[in-house]
Amino acid sequence: MRQHLITGIDIGNHAVKTVIAELNRDTLRPHIVGVGEALSTGLRRGVIFDMEETINNIRGSVSQAESMSGAKVGRAYVSVNGLHVRTQLSRGVIVVSRADNEITQNDIDRVIEAASTINLPPNREIIHTIPKSFTIDGQEHVKNPLGMRGVRLEAEVTLVEGLSPHIRNLAKCINANDIEVTEFVFAPLAAAKSVLDKHQREHGVLSIDFGGGVSSMSLFHEGDLVHTVILPIGSRHITNDLAVAFRTSMDKAEKIKCLYGSISTDASGKKDKVDISELLNEEDFVVPRAQINKVIDYRVAELFDFISEEMKKLPRNYLLPAGVVLAGGGANLDGLVNFTKNRLKLAVRTGGEYFIDGLSDRISDPAFAVAVGMVLWGFEKEFSGSKMPMSARLSSFDGLQKVSKWFKNFMP
Numbered sequence: 001m002r003q004h005l006i007t008g009i010d011i012g013n014h015a016v017k018t019v020i021a022e023l024n025r026d027t028l029r030p031h032i033v034g035v036g037e038a039l040s041t042g043l044r045r046g047v048i049f050d051m052e053e054t055i056n057n058i059r060g061s062v063s064q065a066e067s068m069s070g071a072k073v074g075r076a077y078v079s080v081n082g083l084h085v086r087t088q089l090s091r092g093v094i095v096v097s098r099a100d101n102e103i104t105q106n107d108i109d110r111v112i113e114a115a116s117t118i119n120l121p122p123n124r125e126i127i128h129t130i131p132k133s134f135t136i137d138g139q140e141h142v143k144n145p146l147g148m149r150g151v152r153l154e155a156e157v158t159l160v161e162g163l164s165p166h167i168r169n170l171a172k173c174i175n176a177n178d179i180e181v182t183e184f185v186f187a188p189l190a191a192a193k194s195v196l197d198k199h200q201r202e203h204g205v206l207s208i209d210f211g212g213g214v215s216s217m218s219l220f221h222e223g224d225l226v227h228t229v230i231l232p233i234g235s236r237h238i239t240n241d242l243a244v245a246f247r248t249s250m251d252k253a254e255k256i257k258c259l260y261g262s263i264s265t266d267a268s269g270k271k272d273k274v275d276i277s278e279l280l281n282e283e284d285f286v287v288p289r290a291q292i293n294k295v296i297d298y299r300v301a302e303l304f305d306f307i308s309e310e311m312k313k314l315p316r317n318y319l320l321p322a323g324v325v326l327a328g329g330g331a332n333l334d335g336l337v338n339f340t341k342n343r344l345k346l347a348v349r350t351g352g353e354y355f356i357d358g359l360s361d362r363i364s365d366p367a368f369a370v371a372v373g374m375v376l377w378g379f380e381k382e383f384s385g386s387k388m389p390m391s392a393r394l395s396s397f398d399g400l401q402k403v404s405k406w407f408k409n410f411m412p
Contacts, residue, residue, distance in 0.1 A: 273287065
């Protein structure tokens with residue numbers, strides 16, 4: 001019987017992906033033991049519109065991962081995404097409790113709770129509270145105030161909040177498969193967890209998750225999440241445009257996109273023609289490749305217009321020496337790396353190498369960024385340092401140091 005399992009379920013607009021990992025007691029690293037994927041037919045732009053379809057999609061994905069791992073999933077970290085999710089900054093302040101003015105963990109917890117206490121509409125709830133910085137008696141930009149001395153402690157946090165009905169619907173779909181939700185994780189944060197390392201977050205990096213129904217951008221600087229937003233365009237919009245352009249079904253349009261589509265970054269290939277007669281079950285259906293690419297170009301350009309507008313809203317110009325990291329299924333689109341380089345004038349790479357043991361060949365795809373990120377999120381919470389359960393700890397203190405050191409590569 002497998003022990004110390006962590007499961008991540010990414011309920012996307014295009015597919016539901018499940019990743020099961022266990023703690024390798026020899027290497028003290030996550031080891032992927034099960035992977036599952038099923039088409040998602042119950043979501044639009046991150047919001048459930050068909051509960052029964054979503055329940056079945058989750059069941060299909062989880063069943064694949066369970067069969068591969070030989071384990072039964074009883075609880076999971078679950079992604080939450082969509083245009084209903086918003087972020088905002090909030091500040092809280094407390095008086096340090098100890099007589100000698102030394103700041104304890106209890107003080108830090110209290111000031112974060114104070115910063116999280118805001119008025120929200122009754123249909124919205126907080127998903128994450130992310131500490132950004134602390135201020136001690138006017139001394140700003142303190143990363144970790146534990147053990148320092150002061151009278152007044154202030155915290156600035158980023159709050160991620162979403163629609164309660166949607167979150168409850170997600171939980172209901174998961175529970176219908178006899179799985180308990182350990183925690184909901186905002187999808188862009190999970191993706192960043194898997195494709196970015198500590199140094200990139202410190203130096204400055206932009207993570208773009210090109211999903212199915214929606215996309216997201218998350219900017220990190222000096223280890224902090226500076227800005228994140230959900231964008232109303234995903235790769236399924238490209239598929240829909242191709243379906244309209246060639247008067248065909250979404251399934252066939254998806255094949256056209258994957259087999260023949262690319263972003264036009266130069267003049268090469270514009271005279272090429274592709275024969276899609278067999279694919280569309282029509283005779284002599286030969287089209288210029290440029291005709292396919294033109295449809296793709298419009299949607300991708302629209303997405304990057306949104307990204308450019310969001311970057312203009314930032315309080316100052318970040319240089320982003322670590323460049324851009326692309327994730328999500330849309331990151332597989334041919335020509336996207338060069339297009340992003342030309343458009344944003346930054347170094348660009350595609351995520352997909354997750355440096356995680358086990359069935360790495362099954363997840364070596366940027367489309368698995370969120371699912372892998374949720375597994376890393378769970379392991380960091382449950383097995384890192386003092387938070388590791390006693391049953392999972394090794395007797396050697398050196399072992400704890402190793403697992404903590406490995407997780408610090410992913411921590412901001």
